[in-house]
Amino acid sequence: MDELFDTAEKKVLVDMVRLAQKHGMKGIKGDWKEFLDFHDKKFGASLSDPTRRSIDMLSAFLKTFTKEDDLKFFAKIMQCHLKRNLVDQLTKTSADDEIPEQRLVRLTLEHPQYPSDYSFPSNDEEWVVIKLSKKSKVMRSNAMLAVDCEMVLCEDGSEALVRICVVDRNLQVKLDEHVNPGKAVADYRTDITGISATDLKGITCSLADVQKSMKMLLFKGTILVGHSLNNDLKALKMDHARVIDTALIFKYLDGSINRRPSLNNLCKSVLGYEVRKKGAPHNCLDDACAAMKLVLAKIDNGVDKAIPLVQEDVPESEMAKLLLHRIPNNVPPEELHKVIPADFTIELKPSRKVKGDKYSAFAIFKNPHEAHQAYETVKGSQEKDSLGRPQKLVELKLTTGMVTSLYVRKMAPDDSLGQISFKKRAFQAEEAPGASKMLKTNPKTEEDSSNQCCDDLALIERKKQELSKRERGDPNHSCDHLKEIERLKQELIERDVRLTAQDKIITHLRKRLNSRYGKRRPKV
Numbered sequence: 001m002d003e004l005f006d007t008a009e010k011k012v013l014v015d016m017v018r019l020a021q022k023h024g025m026k027g028i029k030g031d032w033k034e035f036l037d038f039h040d041k042k043f044g045a046s047l048s049d050p051t052r053r054s055i056d057m058l059s060a061f062l063k064t065f066t067k068e069d070d071l072k073f074f075a076k077i078m079q080c081h082l083k084r085n086l087v088d089q090l091t092k093t094s095a096d097d098e099i100p101e102q103r104l105v106r107l108t109l110e111h112p113q114y115p116s117d118y119s120f121p122s123n124d125e126e127w128v129v130i131k132l133s134k135k136s137k138v139m140r141s142n143a144m145l146a147v148d149c150e151m152v153l154c155e156d157g158s159e160a161l162v163r164i165c166v167v168d169r170n171l172q173v174k175l176d177e178h179v180n181p182g183k184a185v186a187d188y189r190t191d192i193t194g195i196s197a198t199d200l201k202g203i204t205c206s207l208a209d210v211q212k213s214m215k216m217l218l219f220k221g222t223i224l225v226g227h228s229l230n231n232d233l234k235a236l237k238m239d240h241a242r243v244i245d246t247a248l249i250f251k252y253l254d255g256s257i258n259r260r261p262s263l264n265n266l267c268k269s270v271l272g273y274e275v276r277k278k279g280a281p282h283n284c285l286d287d288a289c290a291a292m293k294l295v296l297a298k299i300d301n302g303v304d305k306a307i308p309l310v311q312e313d314v315p316e317s318e319m320a321k322l323l324l325h326r327i328p329n330n331v332p333p334e335e336l337h338k339v340i341p342a343d344f345t346i347e348l349k350p351s352r353k354v355k356g357d358k359y360s361a362f363a364i365f366k367n368p369h370e371a372h373q374a375y376e377t378v379k380g381s382q383e384k385d386s387l388g389r390p391q392k393l394v395e396l397k398l399t400t401g402m403v404t405s406l407y408v409r410k411m412a413p414d415d416s417l418g419q420i421s422f423k424k425r426a427f428q429a430e431e432a433p434g435a436s437k438m439l440k441t442n443p444k445t446e447e448d449s450s451n452q453c454c455d456d457l458a459l460i461e462r463k464k465q466e467l468s469k470r471e472r473g474d475p476n477h478s479c480d481h482l483k484e485i486e487r488l489k490q491e492l493i494e495r496d497v498r499l500t501a502q503d504k505i506i507t508h509l510r511k512r513l514n515s516r517y518g519k520r521r522p523k524v
C-alpha cells in the first residue's frame with residue numbers, strides 16, 4: 001500500500017515539475033535545471049527528467065516557490081489529480097466492465113494535457129463545482145450532454161460568455177441562450193462568434209442563470225462533452241469531473257498525443273463533412289452537435305480503435321511565416337530581427353487580451369522554403385507545441401543589455417508537406433482483428449509521379465533557355481516569362497519534396513505491416 005501511495009504521489013510531483021518547466025517558472029533558487037545544478041553537484045541538470053528524480057528532490061524544488069500565483073498554480077494541478085482519483089474510486093470497475101462512455105471520460109482525464117488544461121480556479125468567486133454523488137449508479141450513467149460556448153473580449157482583458165448551446169445524445173436542444181456579458185465589451189469577435197452588439201440588446205440572461213440551468217442538467221452524473229471543453233468550462237466558470245474532450249480522445253496515425261485536431265478536421269475525418277467553411281463564423285449549435293456526433297461515432301467504432309485523421313491543410317501563404325510568441329511587452333518589435341538571421345518583415349498578431357504581459361508576431365518570408373531555412377538557422381532548444389508544431393525557445397539580448405526569451409514556431413508540423421490525406425473510411429472499410437486500417441498504395445504511380453516531376457523540371461529549363469534566346473529583343477517581356485518559369489519551377493521542386501516525403505511514409509508503413517503480419521497481409 002505504501003508503495004502504491006508513493007507512486008501516486010510521485011506522479012503528481014512529476015506533473016507539477018514538468019508544468020513548471022513548460023511555463024518557465026522559477027522559485028527562489030531558479031528554475032528546475034538551475035535548482036539541480038545547485039543541489040546535485042554530481043549529475044546536476046544533466047539528469048533533468050523529473051521521472052528519474054526522487055520524491056525528496058522533486059518536493060525540495062517545489063518548496064522553493066513562495067509567490068501566491070505560483071502556489072495557486074500548483075494547487076490547480078493537485079485539484080486535477082484529485083478529480084482523476086475521485087472518478088477512479090467511484091467507478092471501481094475493471095477495464096472489461098467499464099462502459100464506453102466512462103472509458104472516454106478516463107481517456108480525457110489520463111491525457112498528459114489534462115492537468116494544465118483543466119486546472120481551474122474553482123475556489124474563486126462565481127465559480128461552481130458540480131459535486132459527484134458517491135452512488136455507483138450515478139458513475140455508471142451513460143447520459144451525455146454536449147456543450148459549446150461563444151465568448152467576447154471585455155475591456156478588462158477577460159472573456160465573457162455571450163451564447164451557450166447544449167444538446168443531448170439525440171441532438172435535441174436542451175439549452176440555447178444568448179447571455180448578457182455583464183461587462184463592457186472591447187471586441188465582439190463577430191467574424192468568429194457570429195455575434196454582434198445588436199444580438200445582445202435586451203438580453204437579461206446572466207452567467208448565474210446559465211450556471212443554475214447547467215447544475216440541473218448535470219447533477220445526476222451526466223457526462224459533459226465538448227471540443228476543447230476546458231475553454232467552455234472557463235467561460236461558464238464551472239468545474240465538472242465527468243468530461244469527454246474530443247480534442248483529446250482522437251489521435252493521428254503517427255500516434256502523437258500532443259497534436260490536437262481541430263473540430264473541423266475531426267468532422268472531415270470521422271463524419272465525412274465540414275462543420276464550417278474556412279473563414280465562416282462559428283455556429284454554437286452546429287459545434288455542440290458535431291462534438292456529440294464525434295463521441296457517438298467513437299463509441300460505435302470502438303473506443304480504443306484508431307480512426308485515421310485527415311491531415312489539415314495549411315495554406316502556402318501561412319507556410320511562408322514563422323510565429324514568434326510569448327514575447328515580453330518590453331521587447332520592441334524592431335528588436336525581433338535579432339532572433340532570426342534572415343530577411344523578413346514583422347507583422348504583429350492581435351492579442352486576445354487587452355492587458356497582457358506578452359505579445360506575438362509573425363515573421364513573413366517570400367516563400368515556405370525561405371521560412372523553413374530561416375527556422376533551421378535559429379539557435380535554441382527544440383520543442384513541439386500542443387499541436388505537434390516544431391518550435392524553439394531562444395534567448396534574445398536587447399540593446400539595453402537585458403536578456404529575455406521567446407519562442408519561434410513553424411506554422412505546421414514537419415510532416416505536413418508529405419502527410420497523406422485520408423478520406424472517410426473508418427466506418428466503410430473492414431478491419432482485420434487487432435489491426436489498424438492500412439493505407440492502399442500504388443508504387444508504380446508514385447514512381448511515375450516522381451519521374452514526371454523530374455521530366456517537367458528538365459522541360460522548363462529547356463523552355464527557359466529558348467525564351468531567353470528568342471526574346472532578347474524585348475527584355476521586359478522576356479523577364480516576365482522568366483519570372484513565371486521560375487515560379488513554376490519552384491512549385492515543381494516543392495511538389496517533388498512532398499512526393500519524396502510521401503514515399504518515405506509509405507515505405508515505413510509497409511515495413512511495419514510486413515513485420516507485423518509477414519506474408520499474411522490483412523485485406524483492406
